[in-house]
Each structure stands twice: as structure tokens, then as C-alpha cells.
Amino acid sequence: MTTTEKAKLIVLDPTAAPREMVQAMAPVLEGLGGQSVGFLWNSKPNGDLLFERLEKLLREKYEIADVLYKRKPTASLPATDEVIDELVGSVQAVIVGLAD
Secondary structure, eight states: OTTSSOOOOOHHHHOOOOOOOSSOOOOSSSSSOEEEEEEEEOOOOTTTHHHHHHHHHHHHHOOEEEEEEEEOOTSSSSSOOOHHHHHHOOOOEEEEEEOO
């Protein structure tokens, strides 16, 4: 660049427009007592430890009936239809989370 050229600054906007929800939301549970809970982990480090601790707390406080653990291959990919279908058919609530 010569001394007579003006510097350029290019600014990128990484935001995306909000997506429209096409699925209906699940009905609100009256409580967790006696319910089965699913955990969908995105494979980030320590997420499994977080969910194990959360399961223990939910069993103590709400006396949940059962749990189902599922895992996504990476944080950037959605869960497969098979994983979603298994959660839908097996549990009344799902907790999706990550950790680091």
C-alpha cells in the first residue's frame, strides 16, 4: 500500500435472521416426579459429568423414574432423526446441554 491509498476496513456481520418455528412445542409437564428424563449431550468435554450430576440431583429432588442418555456426534451437528425419535418415544422430558 502506498501512502496515497486509503486503508479499507471490512466489517462482517455474523448474525443470522431468526428462524421460524415449524414444530409445535411440547405440553408443559405438571412435574417431574415419576417421569422419565432424557439427556442429549453434544459431545463437548465434561458434558457427561454435568449430566450425571444433574441426574443425581433430579432423582433426589423429584424422584424421576428413569433416564435415557443420548449423544450427538458434535456440537455443530443436529441430533439424528433416530435419536430424536427414541427420545420422543421413551421419555417425558429432555434436557439438552453442553459443557467445557
